[in-house]
Amino acid sequence: MPFFKMSPLVLKNAASGPATRRYPEQVRGDLPRTRGRIELRLESCTFCGLCQKRCPTGAIALDRQERVFTLDRFKCILCGACQDACFAQKCLFLAPHYAAPTRTRQVETWKQAAPPPPRAGLAGREPGRNPGPPSEGAN
Amino acid sequence: MTMEEQPILPLDPVQLPAKAAEFAAEGRRLVQVCATTLPGSFEITYTFEAAGAPGLTSLRVLVPRDRSTVPSITESYFAAFTYENELQDLFGLKVEGLKLDFQGTFYHLARKAPFSEAKPPKEGK
Amino acid sequence: MGTRTVVPFGPQHPVLPEPIHLDLVLEDEKVVEAIPSIGFVHRGLEKLAEKKEFGEMVYVAERICGICSFIHSAAYCQAVEGLMKVEVPPRAQYLRVAWAEMSRVHSHLLWLGLFADSFGFESLFMHSWRLRERLLDVVEATTGGRVIFGSCKVGGVRRDVDAETGRRALQTLAVLEAECREITGVFEKDSTVRRRTVGVGLLSGKDAWSLGAVGPTLRASGVSSDSRSLGGSAYGALDWQPVVETAGDCHARAMVRARELYQSFSLIRQALEKMPAGPVETRVSGSPSGECIVRLEQPRGEVIHYVKGNGTRHLERYRVRTPTFANVPALVHMLAGYQLVDVPVIVLSIDPCISCTER
Secondary structure (H helix, E strand, O other): OOOOOOOOHHHHHHHHOOOOOOOOOOOOOOOOOOEEEEOOOOOHHHOOOOHHHHHOOOOEEEEOOOOOOEEEOOOOOOOOHHHHHHHOOOEEEEEOOOOOOOOOOOOEEOOOOOOOOOOOOOOOOOOOOOOOOHHHHOO | OOOOOEEEEOOOOHHHHHHHHHHHOOOOOEEEEEEOOOOOEEEEEEEOOOOOOOEEEEEEEEEEOOEEEOOOOOOOHHHHHHHHHHHHHHHHHHEEEEOOOOOOOOOOOOOOOHHHHOOOOOOOO | OOOOEEEEEEEOOOOOOOOOOOEEEEEEEEEEEEEEEEEOOOOOOOOHOOOOOOOOHHHHHHOOOOHHHHHHHHHHHHEEEEEOOOOOOHHHHHHHHHHHHHHHHHHHHHHHHHHHHHHOOOHHHHHHHHHHHHHHHHHHHOOOOOOOOOOOEOOOOOOOHHHHHHHHHHHHHHHHHHHHHHOOOOOOHHHHHHHHHHHOOOOHHHHHOOOOOOOOOHHHOOOOHHHHHOOOOOOOHHHOOOOOOOOOHHHHHHHHHHHHHHHHHHHHHHHHOOOOOOOEEOOOOOOEEEEEEEEEEEEEEEEEEEEEEEEEOOOOEEEEEEEHHHHHHHHHHHHHOEEHHHHHHHHHHHHHHHHHHHH
C-alpha cells in the first residue's frame, strides 16, 4: 500500500511534544567534551609562549615583559592546539560551555599581577596545587 | 597502512590526446586532473582508474611556463572540461581544443590565475 | 521545434543550499541543455598549504566542507602519513572509521531532508533533520564538536573514546537506527515521493562511469565502486558490502543513501566493538617529501587528496578533488530531456556541495 506512509509519523509527532527546546529558558546542558571556549587559569601561567606558537590562527598574543595575555575570540577556531601545547601548567583549557553571543569583536586581555611561584622543573605536575581541567578535556 | 599502487608515467604533451583516447577505449575512468606550479613550469597530472582493477595510473605532463598551452582530452573524456577550465582559470594555462570552454569564467575570481604564482620565498613563522 | 529560452538557475535558488549556477536552455518546459558555472565561493584553500605547516593544514582541511569535515581531515592525514611512512596505531584506525561513518549518517540524514524539500515534502524534511540532531549529540559527546570534529591529526587521532562513552553512543545509535527506518520507509514507498523521483534523471551505468561520476551517483546506476573497499583505515577488517542500486534514477540515488545509513550504523557498531586497546597516535617527526594520492569515500562519493612534499614543513602542493566536482558533468548529462520542474530534484540528487567543490 503506497499511500499513508507518512501518516503514522505525523500522528506520532503530533502526540509527542516538540523536539526543540525553548532556549534560552531551557538549556540542554554541557557535554563534558564540548569544545566550547578557551579558559585561562592566569595565576599558573608561566608565559612560556608555546600556545601562541602553536595557535594556527594567531588568536593568542603574549607579552612576556608586561605579563599580558591577549586572546582574540573571533580568531579562535576552538581547535584545541593551545590546550595540547600547554603541557607544563595546564593553565589553558577548553571549557564545555560556549562563549556568549556578542555584537562587537571580543578581544580579552588578562594581566598577571605576579609570576607564579617557581617550581621544580617543567615536569613538576602536582595535581593538588594546580588542578588540571576535567579529565575529559585533557584528552 | 597499505597504500594502493599509484604509478606515474611521464608523457610529452603532444602525445596526451592519443594516450587519453587509448585509456578511454580501455574503459578507464578519469579520476582527477591536478596541476602543480613549479619554478619554471607547470606539472599536470591526469589520474585514471581501470574498471575492476585496484590502483591509480597517472600521466604526467610538464608544460614550460613560456609556452603554457596544453592539448585538451575532452575529445575522449568530456568530463575533463571541469578540470581543464580549472587549469585555465586558476593556473592561466591555455587548453587547446577544449570542447566546453568557459573562457575564464568557470571560477569567478578577484585576481586572474591566482595559482600560477610561484611559491613565495620561505618566511620564518 | 519550439522557441528556445535560456533560464538562469541559481546561484540563489530556494532548493540550493549553496551557490551553483546553471544556464538551462529550454524548449517549452523541456531542458535541452544545461551549462554549469561555479566559482562564487572559491577560497583558495589549496594555496594556503604554502603558508601553513603540514601539521596545521589539518585544521584547514577539516574546514573545506561543513558536512564531510571529518573525512577531509582523515584523507589529508592519510596522505601525509603516506608521504612520511607513518604507521597509524590500529585503535586510531578504528576510531577514524567510527567517526567517518558518523559523519556519513549525519550527511545522509541532512541530504534526505533536503531532497524531500526539493519536491516540497516539508514534514519529511523536518523529520529527517530532527533525527540528525540526535546524531550530532552523539558526535559532540565523542569528539567535542558538532560538525568540526577536530579529532584527526597526522599520526593518529587526538582523542580516545572510552568504553563508557562508546557504550552510551551505541545505545543512542540503536534507538536512532529504529527511528530512521520510519523515514526511509517513506522515501522508499510513499506514492508522492515515487511520483516525483522514479524515472527522473536517468543515468546509465556506462554513462556514469565514462562521465567520471562517483559515490551514490555512480552506485545508483549499478556500478559497484566504493573507495572504502580499498581497505584503507580499518575497513578491510570489518564486514560490509557496497550498496548498489540499478535503476539509475533519483529514487535509486535516494535509496542508495537510505540503505547506506544502516550500513554506517553497522560499521560504527563494529568499529566501536572490535576496536583494539592501545595508543591512539604515533609521534611524527621530520618533514614530508614525495607525492601521494589518497582516496576516501565521503558521503557524496570518492574524494581525492593529493599531496606533494619537498622536504620542508610546508607542502609544495595540496590538491583536493571533491566528489561534487566529479559529479558535475554527470549532472549536466542527466538534466537534458527533463522538465524544468524536475531540475531541482535532479540537481539535489547528486548531493551538490559547492563550497567544498571550489575549496
